[in-house]
Amino acid sequence: MRFLLLFLMLFSLHARSDVYRTAYFAEFPFWESPIQPYKFATPLTKDDALKRIHIEVGYDKQNRVVDIQTRQGTKFKTLGHFFDAMYVHAVHTQIRYQDQREIHEFYNQSGNQVTGWGQVWQKIYHKDHRGRYLKMEFLDRTGKPVENSWGVAYYRWQHQFDGSVIEERFSQTGELKVHRPGFEFQRIRLVYDSEGHLRLMQNLDAALKLLASKSGASQYAYFYNAEGLFSHWEIYDDKGLPAIGPSNTAGEIQENLPGGAKKISFFDKAGGPAMHWSGSAQMEIKNDVYGNIIEFSLYDSEKKPINGNSKYAKIVYVWDKQGLSLTSQSFVDQAGAPTLHPDGYSQIRYFYDAGGFLTELHFLDLAGQPVMSQNDKAAVIRFDYDQKGQRTGINKFGTDGKKL
Structure with a gap:
């Protein structure tokens, strides 16, 4: 028994690769599926990274990602607004490679392992002999299967001869789940380009044929700018015609503005302005010098402030002097008054x-x-x-x- 325990300890230490080199990035770009466990964008020098919110990525000698840390300067920084942390669940993620498994574990700013994405203690990828992901499952701290906060117990992927991937998500009872909360697609085909950017996502039936969702949408087409950042997406039905999705729009355009700000505009099937399910035709996100969000604003099609369906036009975020911790969140109406x-x-x-x-x-x-x-x-x-x-x-x- 002692020999077995010693063997397991040595095997675990061997499997956790040391960081051989480190790279720094300004952001996580938008990505739709965890078949890509991580994506990084906007490379930074170490000196520039220390001045702002950044991602510190450690690679082993085989150039595999083994360590991901979100920091501001030298201190850990918790993310969690909008899409920047959709598949990143703690300030520190460590990745171990064992045969045809890839094990992700989460750590807090004190260096202790914690749960993430609900009560997930370990996120485990299973691969085929070619290194392609076949399944991802979640385990709790006792090693038992658990659902994440989206109600998903495991993902399953099937690789097609044309290079596309079929993705399904299941609960512990075997229920097929939507690809993200608030959306309608369940069984999806994912098509990527040579740069690893998702270009097309299709909703499929059990026979892998295009299937119209409740809103009528069947396909999402994605587009990116020269830096590889998401720029816009378009929605189509099963015949390839423009369609309205569950957000009440036919797509959106995202613009990167000076100072790290972002503008999002929504359009209808004819390409004209559309009212998003938030009750706005445009959104704008402003950041401080560190990269923290400080304003999230809603506008009509003429860029006038508008009270959305939640009855406010703006959320104002205030951070501490170091920009590390959010201290308040306030709601403002279209006239600029507290609401x-x-x-x-x-x-x-x-x-x-x-x-x-x-x-x-x-x-x-x-x-x-x-x-x-x-x-x-x-x-x-x-x-x-x-x-x-x-x-x-x-x-x-x-x-x-x-x-x-």
């Missing part, structure tokens, strides 16, 4: 401990007083952690400060 989120609050304030872990959320009304969040059913939420920084509990309190 209420549909859940009944006007502002959320965030509090952290000395280690940088989020410890409290406070919901405030227009007068700056505690108010109950209708969705969270609390005015104050406090988080508990164990000695390793793993969240262990959530406590909710009312406007009177009493525990609920």
